[in-house]
């Protein structure tokens with residue numbers, strides 16, 4: 001048994017849906033669970049719709065755009081205009097319309113009842129399309145599979161209950177067909193209400209299915225060839241890693257790599273299920289794999305870049321030492337002002353912090369610190385983390401920039417750089 005997860009970019013047009021069908025068709029020699037995200041940027045658009053309604057702005061324009069976008073895809077995929085998908089899609093849009101207008105409801109509750117509908121649309125369109133091209137499959141409402149509590153927008157999974165439900169549903173589906181199609185991002189609480197698992201939650205949904213069914217592997221189909229050793233937006237020659245271990249993937253995510261959320265890795269690691277990342281544009285190519293094995297070291301250095309950093313040095317005004325009480329006060333001020341600390345370094349008489357520059361709170365932070373300390377800072381900096389670094393990797397990254405702070409241990413080097 002396998003699980004495939006298709007993200008929004010893999011189903012953002014009629015052509016894309018056809019491509020997904022082709023990939024699915026090639027893997028039906030054994031039971032397959034297909035978890036799908038909302039089409040393209042639908043989740044963002046549904047959020048915009050909700051915000052516009054709250055702010056009493058025009059909502060019809062956004063609503064119509066989302067509707068037109070889906071109808072155009074449906075129109076291209078289903079030539080028979082009396083096909084059932086047309087009324088199903090209208091049914092979901094009716095629900096969207098009714099939900100976003102409930103502005104006196106609790107916001108998080110309302111958000112989940114509406115934003116999760118993007119996945120209802122994509123999964124129905126995909127399932128009916130597969131059927132049309134004679135790929136036998138069954139559409140499943142994920143609320144009957146993934147059981148959560150009622151923490152709207154950040155549902156906590158009830159693993160025992162989910163495992164029972166998922167196994168039950170899968171057994172049922174796979175007795176008649178080799179393909180189960182369901183939604184990412186959503187679970188259901190004990191009242192049968194939609195509860196989302198947090199933004200970008202579809203990977204997590206796929207990991208939950210993989211864990212509960214103890215599958216052979218989970219494949220996440222993306223628009224990149226696999227895990228890269230750096231973010232191609234910051235590093236021109238980012239390369240694909242063929243394989244890494246779960247512990248390395250968690251380390252990389254800790255330093256800010258957006259490979260996959262540790263929340264999704266944990267269940268897979270617990271049951272030793274390999275995670276494969278492949279390109280839906282090039283399905284024959286090998287991709288990357290995360291395994292439980294302990295191989296020595298990844299094939300190459302990995303780079304994580306955080307832009308918009310500020311480096312703040314804090315000195316007691318009276319030249320006294322930095323003591324524990326000062327530190328706890330400093331951490332408190334950072335937390336109060338929503339500034340995320342990425343790196344710290346202290347000496348006897350100073351304390352230096354590299355943090356994400358939260359423009360909204362920065363002024364307040366500096367003002368609060370200045371009450372008790374002398375404060376100096378530089379902003380517009382970059383924090384680069386290099387895992388498994390060598391001297392030449394560091395040199396290449398630094399180039400002609402100035403290093404304002406550097407920290408190294410055996411596996412990881414972190415550099416705060418100024419242009």
Ligand code: ASP
Pocket residue numbers: 007008037038043044118184185198199200201202203
């Ligand atoms: N559609 C949801 C989102 O964009 C879930 C996902 O794609 O992972 O956050």
Ligand code: MG
Pocket residue numbers: 007008009037038200
């Ligand atoms: Mg997405």
